[in-house]
Amino acid sequence: MTNLETSDSELxxxxxxxxxxxxxxxxxxxxxxADILRETYRDLRDRLHPAVDIFLSLKANPxxxxxxxxxxxxxxxxxxxxxxxxxALQAGIAPRDIIFLGPGKSRAELAACVEAGIHAVVCESLEEVTLLDEVAAERKVGQVPALLRINPDFHTKGSGLAMGGKPRQFGIDQSLLLAAGATLAAAPRVAVKGLHAYMGTxxxxxxxxxxxxxxxxxTAAELARRLGIPLDTVDFGGGFGVAYFDNEKDLDLxxxxxxxxxxxxxxxxxxxxVRLINELGRYLTARAGTYVTxxxxxxxxxxxxxxVADGGTNHHMAAVGIGSFVKRNFPIRSLTRYRDDAVRAYTVTGPLCTPNDVIGKRVPLPVVEPGDLLGVERSGAYGPSASPGLFLSHGYPAELLVHDGVAHLVRERDRPQDLLAKQRLADFISTPSHSADGRGSAMDRSDTVAAIGTALGEVLDHEVGPVAEDLRLFEDLHLDSTSVLELxxxxxxxxxxxxxxxxxxxDDFRSVGTLADYVDSLRPTVAPSDAG
Structure with a gap:
């Protein structure tokens, strides 16, 4: 089902x-x-002092x-x-190379950190230090490594979004930290190993x-000396920027x-x-990603x-300039006519029922025709993770990672049944039944699954018996494309x-369950009043 015809100008x-x-x-x-991810990481790694470890900030791309x-x-x-x-753990990151930060950690999250044995919990308030000590005591853990996040006295400049140096929910004010000796002494199961500060992005x-x-x-050296804590780790943040707009230039690496x-x-x-940590999200991932609509x-x-495209701000809210008073366009290109000159200005919108669903105003592009692919470049950071993917119930898009010339599906797109699966119709609401044959009684899900089991028996030429929805058609039953058509x-x-x-x-043929979803989607819905 793949169209391999391509033009010379196609990306x-x-x-x-x-x-x-x-x-x-x-x-x-x-x-x-993946090539851009690798080149970005290695170029920085090769240039940066070997004492500095590079950590991916998952909030940018999880x-x-x-x-x-x-x-x-x-x-x-x-x-x-x-x-x-x-x-991070399922991705293969070792616990010793994971830190957990955030101003509002729950008891359950702290417990998970303790049980996983991560490198450090970054405590952002003295109350959190006390709670972490309680969690460690409940789990009979001797000591939990922690960093204290500072909200320092000094100010910074040049950030698109300041995260410290002023009143903020992040970290502990430097002046308060100097008077925190009693709190730290009263939390013997919290082993403060160093400090953290993040000034902006x-x-x-x-x-x-x-x-x-x-x-x-x-500041870290001075505070460690005055508080009498070791300086095993200092996380000095990151905030490396990426140029998105016409008047911006990338960092001089x-x-x-x-x-x-x-x-x-x-x-x-x-x-x-000392272990030094530089945490980066946008810088590592932004240039590697393109949003395709x-x-x-x-x-x-x-x-x-x-x-009017099939995707917009519901998937890429960052493109409209969150946190910026001046709305400017991300780099948007025609992917179908990638090498053609721009000849016309288009305002690019998504499918949502709101005038705010605009991902680019008066964007210079080659002539655009229905069916063309458009791409928002430099979109590998804060795409799905910072977007209202459930608005109008469109759901989140698929995600793909191209490695060694092969596109790998690394996140399935939300389908209607995925979005409805977690909702529940309250039992006091009565609805008319619908059916494919117009007789007013819906075919039960179990009937669909049973019909699939019978059909599988015909294709495989032996009785299959009752089938479970998680039974995989290819891996478990070894069906091939011919068998699928027969089915x-x-x-x-x-x-x-x-x-x-x-x-x-x-994707509809991964399992008996997904095939049942597909078959059910093919049935027309006819209200009883319309039945003959």
Missing amino acids: RIQGVPIGAIADRYGTPFYVYD NISVCGYLGVLGAGAEVSSLVELMT RFLGHDDIVHNTRQILA AALTTGINGVVEPFVAAHPE RALYVKRSAGEEFV LMALEDALGVSVDPENLDM
């Missing part, structure tokens, strides 16, 4: 035509280029395969929720980052790493056992050209449905 990722990916997996989707691939390259993980912690000036690094390391190394070198000489309609309104023909006869063989999605 290819590692040689794979973007149209072929879209035909196979549908749109919208995010696609991540996809388990993105995390796992960067982990294979050598990155640790900074997590801020129970699911992010589970993601999206810095594009290397001098600002170097200044912050110098100030944080100096050579100047940045030279400046950071110049600050780190004497600090390490004075504290030779397909043009549904091209229309003109009041003299302005519009492209569909048998179901057409048994259930009176009509299958279009040119419009099949192999």
Whole structure:
């Protein structure tokens, strides 16, 4: 079901035509280029002082395969929720290379940190230190390693979003921390191993980052001395920016790493056992990702050209400029005519019923026709993780990772049955029953599954018996493409449905359950009042 016809101007990722990916997996989707992930990480790793460890901040991109691939390259993980912690562990990140931070950790999250044995819990209040001590006592753990997050006295500049140096929910004010000796002494199961500070995000000036690094390391050394705590670990944040807009330039990596190394070198000489952590999310992942959406309609309104696409701000809210007073366009390209010159300005919108669903205003593009693919580039960070994916119940898009010229599905798109599965119709609500044959009684789910079991018996030429919905058609029953077509023909006869063989999605045939969902979706719904 893949269209391999491509034009010379079509985008290819590692040689794979973007149209072929879209035909196979549908749109919208995010696609991540593993080559760019690798090059970004290694270029920084090769330049940065060896005493500095690079951690992926999962809030930027929590996809388990993105995390796992960067982990294979050598990155640790900074997590801020129970699911992010589970993601990092399942992705193969060693507990010694995981830190957990965030201003509102629950008791359950602290317990998970204790049980996993991560490198450190970053405590953001003195009350959290006390709670962590209680959790450790409940689990009879001798000591839990922790870092104290500082909200330092000094201010910073150059950040797109300041995270410290002013009244904030993050961290412990430096002045309060100096008077925290009694609280720390009363929490004997919390072993404070160092300090953490994070001043802001999206810095594009290397001098600002170097200044912050110098100030944080100096503050950490002074506080550790005055509090009498060891300085085994200092997390000096990150906040490396990525240029999105026309008037911005990417960080000068050579100047940045030279400046950071110049600050780190004497600090390490004075504290030779220290572990330094630099946590990065946007910088590691943004440039590797593209949000791909397909043009549904091209229309003109009041003299302005519009492209209405099948995905918009519900999947990519960051593209509208969250946190910015001035709304500017992310880099948006025609992927179908990737190498063609821009000849017209289009406002690109999504399918939502709100005028705010605009991902690009007056974007210069080649001529756009319905069916063309458009891409929002530099979208590997804060895409699905910062978007209202459930708005209008469209659900979250698929995510793909291209590695060695092969596109791997690393997140399935939400389907209608996925979105409805967690909802419950209250038992006091009565509804009319519907059926495919118009007789007013819906075919029970168990009947559909039973029909599939019977059809499987016909295809396999032996009795299958009762089948479970998690029974896998390919792995467990070893069906092939011919068997699948035979199975569909048998179901057409048994259930009176009509299958279009040119419009099949192999995801529908993963298991008996997904096949039942597919078959049920083919049945027309006829209200009893319409029945003959």
